Amino acid sequence: MLELTNISAGYDTGLVLRGVNLTVPPSSVVALLGANGAGKTTLLRVASGQLRPTTGSVSLSGVDMTGKRSEQLARRGLCHVPEGRGIFPSLTVAENIRLQTPPGVDKRKAIRDVAEVFPRLGERLDQRAGTMSGGEQQMLALARAYISKPSVVLLDEVSMGLAPRIVDDIFVYLRRLADAGISLLVVEQYVARALELADYVYILDRGRLSYVAEPFEISEETIAHSYLGGLAS
Ligand SMILES: Nc1ncnc2c1ncn2[C@@H]1O[C@H](COP(=O)(O)OP(=O)(O)OP(=O)(O)O)[C@@H](O)[C@H]1O
Numbered sequence: 001m002l003e004l005t006n007i008s009a010g011y012d013t014g015l016v017l018r019g020v021n022l023t024v025p026p027s028s029v030v031a032l033l034g035a036n037g038a039g040k041t042t043l044l045r046v047a048s049g050q051l052r053p054t055t056g057s058v059s060l061s062g063v064d065m066t067g068k069r070s071e072q073l074a075r076r077g078l079c080h081v082p083e084g085r086g087i088f089p090s091l092t093v094a095e096n097i098r099l100q101t102p103p104g105v106d107k108r109k110a111i112r113d114v115a116e117v118f119p120r121l122g123e124r125l126d127q128r129a130g131t132m133s134g135g136e137q138q139m140l141a142l143a144r145a146y147i148s149k150p151s152v153v154l155l156d157e158v159s160m161g162l163a164p165r166i167v168d169d170i171f172v173y174l175r176r177l178a179d180a181g182i183s184l185l186v187v188e189q190y191v192a193r194a195l196e197l198a199d200y201v202y203i204l205d206r207g208r209l210s211y212v213a214e215p216f217e218i219s220e221e222t223i224a225h226s227y228l229g230g231l232a233s
Pocket residue numbers: 011012013016034035036037038039040041042043
């Protein structure tokens with residue numbers, strides 16, 4: 001369970017998030033929606049320890065992790081798949097998987113597991129990651145969410161710029177993670193698909209939470225407004 005309480009955070013340029021409360025319960029999927037610049041990526045950065053909040057707290061499985069570094073959160077079971085993938089392009093696929101395998105887990109087994117879930121990666125174990133297609137690179141980034149056995153995965157626009165067929169594969173994979181009891185916090189441009197996956201929906205409007213609901217409660221009009229950035233106006 002991930003709990004963000006009364007989070008305010010921003011950059012040198014100013015405050016972005018103002019008093020945001022968000023909970024990802026155990027074995028649940030939360031979709032985080034909002035217009036461009038609303039602060040979705042910033043909130044994921046706070047949750048993963050990349051950005052220290054100005055006020056508020058971050059708690060993971062009941063332990064206060066406010067101000068802790070990303071590696072410490074990762075060790076406690078949080079996996080962040082950022083926008084732009086976060087893989088090592090000059091290393092091979094197999095080397096990437098080995099590096100991402102947590103201590104105590106057999107690296108060869110991790111490679112076999114990834115090849116089973118993503119056969120395309122299995123065919124490319126010796127290929128340099130940076131020479132693969134965008135979709136294949138995204139699969140490699142997502143493989144980390146599988147092999148590191150996390151309790152919570154943060155996913156920032158993981159289907160961005162990918163062909164529809166690959167997006168289908170990625171959503172099947174996300175469903176599989178959710179069915180395995182891993183909690184997901186999903187920022188996604190394919191809103192309808194994100195809502196299909198989600199147990200709860202949060203909408204950010206210019207750094208403030210404007211709406212929290214279960215997917216069946218949310219109207220198309222509310223979603224459209226949130227993406228135009230006009231929900232509160
Ligand atoms: N490193 C940074 N330094 C300064 N300002 C930043 C930085 N990163 C983001 N911002 C600003 O913070 C605000 C929120 O950005 P953020 O990326 O969190 O929004 P978002 O909801 O994820 O948007 P999008 O859907 O466009 O990715 C924006 O105004 C952005 O310009």
